[in-house]
Amino acid sequence: MCRINVFVTALWLTVAIGSGTPDIIRLSEERSNIVPIVLNGTYGKVYLEEVNNAVEYIFEFMNLQVSPTQPARIMVECNSSNRTYPVMVVVQQQKGVLSWQLPLVVESRTHLFQYSRTSRTLCPDNNYYSPHHQGVGRTNVVTVSVSTASPYNVTFSLCVGQEDNFSVKLSEERTVYVSPAEPQYYDFKFEDSVETVLLRVDSDDDICMTVSIQNKSCPVFDLERNVQFEGYWQTVNRRGGITLTKTAFPLGFYVVFVVKCDDWDCSGSYETVKVGRNKSLKFSIKPSITHHSYIISTVVALLVISLFYIFSIVVSVVYFIKQRRQQLLDNGPLDDASIQSPQSPLGLPSSYGQIQTPSASSDLTSPDSVIRCHSDSSLDETDIDMMQDADSDKDVFRTKTFLTVMDLARKNPRILRKKSQLYLWNLLTVAVFYSLPVVQLVITYQQVLNQTGNQDLCYYNFLCAHPLGLLSDFNHVYSNISYILLGLLFIFLTYRRDVMHRLCDDRLDKYFGIPQHYGLFYAMGAALIMEGVLSACYHVCPNHSNFQFDTSFMYVISMMCMLKIYQTRHPDINASAYATFGVLAVVILVGMCGVLGGTLYFWIGFTIVHLMTCLALSAQIYYMGRWKLDLGVFRRVFIVIYNDLRAGPWHCIKPVYPNRMVLLILGNVCNWALAVLGLMYHLRDFATYLLSIFMANLLLYCLFYIVMKLCHRERILMQPLIYILLSFASWGAALYFFFNKSISWALTPAQSKSYNQPCEVLDFFDKHDVWHFLSAASMFFSFMVLLTLDDDLIFVHRSQIPVF
Numbered sequence: 003m004c005r006i007n008v009f010v011t012a013l014w015l016t017v018a019i020g021s022g023t024p025d026i027i028r029l030s031e032e033r034s035n036i037v038p039i040v041l042n043g044t045y046g047k048v049y050l051e052e053v054n055n056a057v058e059y060i061f062e063f064m065n066l067q068v069s070p071t072q073p074a075r076i077m078v079e080c081n082s083s084n085r086t087y088p089v090m091v092v093v094q095q096q097k098g099v100l101s102w103q104l105p106l107v108v109e110s111r112t113h114l115f116q117y118s119r120t121s122r123t124l125c126p127d128n129n130y131y132s133p134h135h136q137g138v139g140r141t142n143v144v145t146v147s148v149s150t151a152s153p154y155n156v157t158f159s160l161c162v163g164q165e166d167n168f169s170v171k172l173s174e175e176r177t178v179y180v181s182p183a184e185p186q187y188y189d190f191k192f193e194d195s196v197e198t199v200l201l202r203v204d205s206d207d208d209i210c211m212t213v214s215i216q217n218k219s220c221p222v223f224d225l226e227r228n229v230q231f232e233g234y235w236q237t238v239n240r241r242g243g244i245t246l247t248k249t250a251f252p253l254g255f256y257v258v259f260v261v262k263c264d265d266w267d268c269s270g271s272y273e274t275v276k277v278g279r280n281k282s283l284k285f286s287i288k289p290s291i292t293h294h295s296y297i298i299s300t301v302v303a304l305l306v307i308s309l310f311y312i313f314s315i316v317v318s319v320v321y322f323i324k325q326r327r328q329q330l331l332d333n334g335p336l337d338d339a340s341i342q343s344p345q346s347p348l349g350l351p352s353s354y355g356q357i358q359t360p361s362a363s364s365d366l367t368s369p370d371s372v373i374r375c376h377s378d379s380s381l382d383e384t385d386i387d388m389m390q391d392a393d394s395d396k397d398v399f400r401t402k403t404f405l406t407v408m409d410l411a412r413k414n415p416r417i418l419r420k421k422s423q424l425y426l427w428n429l430l431t432v433a434v435f436y437s438l439p440v441v442q443l444v445i446t447y448q449q450v451l452n453q454t455g456n457q458d459l460c461y462y463n464f465l466c467a468h469p470l471g472l473l474s475d476f477n478h479v480y481s482n483i484s485y486i487l488l489g490l491l492f493i494f495l496t497y498r499r500d501v502m503h504r505l506c507d508d509r510l511d512k513y514f515g516i517p518q519h520y521g522l523f524y525a526m527g528a529a530l531i532m533e534g535v536l537s538a539c540y541h542v543c544p545n546h547s548n549f550q551f552d553t554s555f556m557y558v559i560s561m562m563c564m565l566k567i568y569q570t571r572h573p574d575i576n577a578s579a580y581a582t583f584g585v586l587a588v589v590i591l592v593g594m595c596g597v598l599g600g601t602l603y604f605w606i607g608f609t610i611v612h613l614m615t616c617l618a619l620s621a622q623i624y625y626m627g628r629w630k631l632d633l634g635v636f637r638r639v640f641i642v643i644y645n646d647l648r649a650g651p652w653h654c655i656k657p658v659y660p661n662r663m664v665l666l667i668l669g670n671v672c673n674w675a676l677a678v679l680g681l682m683y684h685l686r687d688f689a690t691y692l693l694s695i696f697m698a699n700l701l702l703y704c705l706f707y708i709v710m711k712l713c714h715r716e717r718i719l720m721q722p723l724i725y726i727l728l729s730f731a732s733w734g735a736a737l738y739f740f741f742n743k744s745i746s747w748a749l750t751p752a753q754s755k756s757y758n759q760p761c762e763v764l765d766f767f768d769k770h771d772v773w774h775f776l777s778a779a780s781m782f783f784s785f786m787v788l789l790t791l792d793d794d795l796i797f798v799h800r801s802q803i804p805v806f
Contacts, residue, residue, distance in 0.1 A: 036149070043146070045074075049160045051148070053089065058149040063162055071169040071189065073126045074144055079119040080104040080158040087152030093122075094145040097130035098220055104158070106183045108226055110264040117183035123165060125220035170257070172196065175286040180211060180259045181279055185224040187216075190287055191254035198290040201257065202465060203242040205283040210268030210752060213238050214258040215246060215455075222256055229260045236457035236464075237752040239268040243464040244457060245290055257285065268752035291468065291765050299766035300480060306775070307487045310782070314495060405805035410574045411517050422521025422569075424579035429525045429558065432583060433532045440539050440551050447543035448472055458751035460543040463744040466761040466768035477761075478541040481771040484778035485534025492785050493527035496520055499789065515796040516803070517573045522566045526785055529558045530778070537774070546747045550593055553689045557589050559781065560696035566788055567707055571805045589692070596688030609677045612695070616673045620666045624659060661806045665706050672702055687748045704784075708791075710806040717794040722787055729783035736776035739769045 036058050043049070043061040051059050063074070076093060083089045088103040105116035127142055150156050169189045170176060180186050192199070203213055216222060216233035223231045233255070236242055246255065261281050265271065291299075451459050451474065462475050470476035500520045503511070511518070533555040540552035561582065569576040596604060657663040676695055708726070711718065718726070744759045761768050795803055 043144075043162060046163050047161065050157065051160070052155040052157050053148055053150050053152075054155050055151050055153055058147060059160075061146040061148075061160065061162070063144040063146070072164045072166060073168055074124040075121060075163055075165050076124065076146065077119070077121045077161045077163075078104060078148070078158060080156060081118045082156050083118070083150065083152070083158075085116065087150055087154075087156070089148060089150045089152075089156055089158055091120075092147045092149075093124065094147075095124060096127045096142060098125065098127070100124065100221070108182050108263040110262075111266055113264070115182065115263045117181075119183060121184040122224070123168075123185075123187060123222075125222050127220075129218055130220040170287055172199070173286065173288050175284055177282065177284050178259060180261045180281050180283065182226060182261045182263050185229075185258065185260045187222055187224055187256045187258040189218065189254065189256060191218075192248045192251070196248070196289050197292065198245060198247050198469075199287050200245050200290045200465070201243055201285065201287050203238055203283055203285045205238070205240050205281060207281060208239045208265065208269065209261060209279050209281040210237060210239050210265040211259060211261040211281055211283075212236070213242050213244075214256075214260065215244065215251075216256045216258060217251060218254045218256060222258065224258050224260060226260055226262055229258060230456070232455075234455040234457055236755075237262075237267045237750075238755060239265070239752045240756045241465075241758055242752075242755050243758060245464070245467055245469055247469065257287075259283065259285075268750055270750055295764070295766060296468070296470065296476075299477070299764045302764060303481065303483070303767075303775070307484055310488060310491055310779075314491060318495075318498060406801050407516065407571055407573070407803040407805060408513075408800040410572050410805060411800060413574045415511070415517060418517070418573060419519050419521070421578065422519035423524075425521045425525035425562070425582070426528060428579045428583050429528050429532075433528070433535075433555075436554065437532065437535055437539070440536060440548075444539045444542040444548065444551075447545075447548070448474065451543060459545065461545050461745045461747045461751060461754050463758045463768055463770065464755060465758040466744070466766075468766060473542065475541060477766055477768075477771055478544075478774075479538045481767060481774040482534040482538040482541065484775045485537065485781075486531050488778050488782040489527045489530030489534065492530065492782055492789075493524060495786070496523040496527060496789065510796065514799055516570055516792045517800075519569065519573065522562055522569060523785070523789060526559065526562045526566065526788075529555050529562055530781055530785070533559060534778070544745065544747060546597065549689050549747055550590065550597060553593065553693050554590050556693055557593070557696055558586055560693075560700045561586060563700050563784070563788065564703055567703055570707075570792060571803070593689050593692050596692065600688045605681060609681055613674065613677055616670055620670060624662050624666060661710065665703075665710075665806075668706065669699060669702055672698055687746075704787075707806075711791070714804050714806070716792075718791070719793050722790040722793065725783050725786040725790060729780055729787055732776050732780040732783055736773055736780050739773040739776060742769050744768055744770050 036056055038058045038060055039051075040060045040062065041049070043063040045063060049061065053059055076091075078089075078091050080089045083104050085105065085107065088105065090103050091101060093100040100122060102120060102122070104120065105118050106120050108115045108117065124144065144162065146160065146162065148158060148160065167176070167188075169191070172193060176188070178186050190199075201213075201215070212226070212229050212235055214223070214229050214233055214235040223229050229235060234244060234246075236244065261279055262268070263279065447459065449472075451457070452472065457464070460474065463478070466477070467475040468477045473479055500518075503518050503520075536551045536555055540548055544552075565577060565582065592608065596608065673695065676691075676698060680691055708718070744757050745754045746757055747754065759768055763772060
């Protein structure tokens with residue numbers, strides 16, 4: 003860069019003089035009057051001299067022994083110069099020229115900073131490129147010229163010494179002091195037995211600096227204005243690091259430290275801007291893992307996941323053998339005695355709380371049994387409407403105070419099964435069209451990072467980011483394989499259960515147990531696979547812009563699970579696949595807007611929409627879909643309140659459906675609490691907040707379902723109980739690793755690096771990788787809970803299965 007500038011200047015002077023420009027001729031005449039003072043310099047000696055527009059000092063250092071490990075370092079200080087008449091310093095070597103001026107002017111976004119003292123390290127001559135590979139002599143001549151255009155005497159001091167600790171050894175820790183005008187860089191060469199190293203930088207202050215990794219070649223870019231021109235670079239305040247391979251730097255590399263004149267790039271503020279910005283830091287270069295460690299870590303992860311497959315196969319074989327033996331003992335298909343009588347375990351007759359149909363009444367016992375009710379939603383016998391057309395009017399049988407699954411399983415099962423399969427096909431369609439541009443985008447991100455060297459583009463855990471091929475962070479991409487493999491396993495288990503269900507007695511499918519529609523289960527498994535794919539894409543280059551890739555299918559999974567829980571006892575009134583994915587599209591759009599522009603006004607608007615949606619869904623769920631929001635809603639509300647007041651004040655307060663009211667009150671309290679927290683602490687991480695709304699509602703609904711199941715004296719079999727315990731344990735462990743984060747894209751890249759942590763498992767995986775494995779297992783166990791939770795109702799007549 004400096005050589006090009008000298009050449010251009012000389013050419014310009016030649017052309018100008020040749021054209022007879024008077025100013026240039028006058029300048030040439032003035033320069034001819036300068037008296038050069040040549041001194042033989044001594045290394046380590048401090049020279050204190052004066053210069054003006056008639057005097058130029060030239061120092062020749064002749065006796066420097068050439069050593070790539072001990073380059074020269076020049077310190078120049080001048081307190082009396084100014085920007086109008088700066089002092090020019092030009093350093094000439096055998097193969098290069100380095101120049102700068104005093105005061106050294108460094109420009110920030112708001113100020114110009116002037117530094118009267120500078121120190122620069124000279125690049126060893128043998129690292130300058132030569133097409134004929136010509137070396138340098140045993141001695142190296144360094145010529146330093148100091149001049150100024152000032153008519154007044156300007157005092158300066160000069161000292162040229164040698165860098166005795168220029169080369170950094172493996173695992174050696176160095177303490178360095180850097181300022182904007184006194185950058186430092188050091189040399190590192192790979193040992194024969196080392197293929198990969200980890201550079202780690204630590205500091206106790208928040209002064210912003212740039213750490214650059216450059217090829218071992220000259221010139222070295224060690225000023226703020228040009229440090230980003232070569233190699234890899236990143237901004238650092240308290241912690242930084244990067245993994246480097248011998249393949250990328252076969253001859254070794256230079257580690258360059260340049261302090262910035264302000265902290266905008268590190269903190270986004272100017273609070274710590276000051277002239278005296280001396281930064282103290284420690285750095286070390288340690289060997290990283292070998293290719294053998296890559297293989298061991300990846301294989302161990304696969305073996306751990308394969309345990310789920312082995313366990314599932316063993317359990318399936320055991321259940322198959324047990325079922326086979328039972329069939330041999332029974333000597334045929336299920337007999338009538340093996341099917342539980344429709345008499346309710348709570349002592350309720352089949353006719354209690356529902357309008358009987360001819361088809362259903364033929365399978366039910368006599369209504370002469372003693373009526374006992376343990377549900378808060380029960381009525382007296384005199385309150386039951388016995389209209390003849392009640393069996394065909396949804397507004398009648400869906401608004402009864404005690405509903406059973408038979409009341410909400412009247413539609414054709416074949417049609418419901420087909421509609422349930424639409425969830426899977428819609429999800430696959432969305433997945434293909436969503437994932438293809440995502441893959442293309444993250445590949446572009448990775449290519450831009452590799453080409454520009456800008457490590458701030460991606461929010462890696464630089465202390466545990468193992469490169470492989472084109473990927474800078476292979477381990478965080480690879481750990482998402484747990485989602486993919488466990489999603490495939492869940493689809494396999496769902497398919498096995500689907501096949502077994504088709505082979506069962508038709509009476510079971512028509513009148514007994516929970517109606518089985520597996521479309522949502524298949525969609526949940528596919529969504530888990532896509533979560534792994536998109537999470538892997540996000541971790542190719544994690545940053546503020548593409549975090550939505552990591553959360554999009556988490557929204558899908560949480561909504562699918564809530565729909566499945568609701569579908570279990572409301573098979574006829576579940577949301578359609580088209581409406582579901584339409585809502586999800588709006589959710590993802592809102593998430594994107596919140597991430598890109600999460601202002602206070604956006605948070606207020608989102609909170610209002612969130613709470614209004616909760617109220618609308620509450621009314622929809624409370625009235626089993628028989629509630630309509632139109633212009634007549636206020637009239638209908640007035641009529642209901644008027645009739646209740648006429649019947650007595652207690653009727654106006656007492657809910658008609660207490661069980662549903664409890665669920666909805668808890669859900670609304672939870673959502674109102676989340677809304678308040680969101681308004682109080684509206685941070686940049688809107689995507690995580692939005693996901694927490696879905697996950698909190700899902701957890702609350704799951705707990706409510708389990709509690710209501712126990713309140714209605716339904717059993718939880720051993721298999722779902724084990725899955726419940728495993729899911730709680732794995733979710734607890736997973737959330738610990740999730741909140742113990744190693745990056746934060748809500749902050750600046752430099753601030754995010756302060757969260758970086760070393761690898762903890764096999765020296766390959768960090769805590770976020772462990773989160774991937776544990777959260778995948780947690781979702782798998784949670785899916786299995788939903789798949790097996792109602793196995794105790796297989797032989798229970800649907801007229802005895804309450805709706806809640």
